[in-house]
Amino acid sequence: MYDVILVPTDGSDAARRAGTYAIDLATETGASLHVVYVVDESAATLLFSSQxxxxxxKAFTEAGEQAVGEIADAAQEAGVEATTEIVRGIHINEAIVSAAERADVDLIVMGTYGARGIEQLLGSTTTRVLSHSQIPVLAVPAGETE
Structure with missing residues (x-):
C-alpha cells in the first residue's frame, strides 16, 4: 500500500508523535521514510530576528539536522529505512508538498500542531498541506499516538 512515507518535522513534540506514528505504519507496511525539515526563509521569521x-x-539548518536525525534514528532502530532532507522555503507547506512530489512518496504523515507560533494565526502548516497536496495526508493529533 505504501512504499515511501514522508514525515515533515520541525523538531516539535507534535512532529515527533507523527514520526512515531509513521515509523509504526512503515513497520506494518514495509515502507521506508523520507524525513524532511524546512528551513523557514519567510519574511516574518527573518524580520523579527536580531541575528x-x-x-x-545556519542555526535553522543545524536545528533541522537534529530534528530529522531524531526521527531517522528512531526509524532505523525499528528496522525502517529512512532518508533525510533539509530544504529551504518561504512557504513551508509548499516546500513540504514539493519535497513529497520529488521523493515520489505515497503518504505524508504530519502532526496537527508544531513550533510555528505566528503561523497558527494565519492557518496551520498541516491545514495548508492538506489543501494543496495531491498526495494523501495523514494528520496525527496533538495527543498521544498509542
Whole structure:
C-alpha cells in the first residue's frame, strides 16, 4: 500500500508523535521514510530576528539536522529505512508538498500542531498541506499516538 512515507518535522513534540506514528505504519507496511525539515526563509521569521541572516539560516539548518536525525534514528532502530532532507522555503507547506512530489512518496504523515507560533494565526502548516497536496495526508493529533 505504501512504499515511501514522508514525515515533515520541525523538531516539535507534535512532529515527533507523527514520526512515531509513521515509523509504526512503515513497520506494518514495509515502507521506508523520507524525513524532511524546512528551513523557514519567510519574511516574518527573518524580520523579527536580531541575528544576521547567515547566522540565522545556519542555526535553522543545524536545528533541522537534529530534528530529522531524531526521527531517522528512531526509524532505523525499528528496522525502517529512512532518508533525510533539509530544504529551504518561504512557504513551508509548499516546500513540504514539493519535497513529497520529488521523493515520489505515497503518504505524508504530519502532526496537527508544531513550533510555528505566528503561523497558527494565519492557518496551520498541516491545514495548508492538506489543501494543496495531491498526495494523501495523514494528520496525527496533538495527543498521544498509542
Amino acid at each position: 544576521k541572516l547567515s547566522d540565522m539560516l
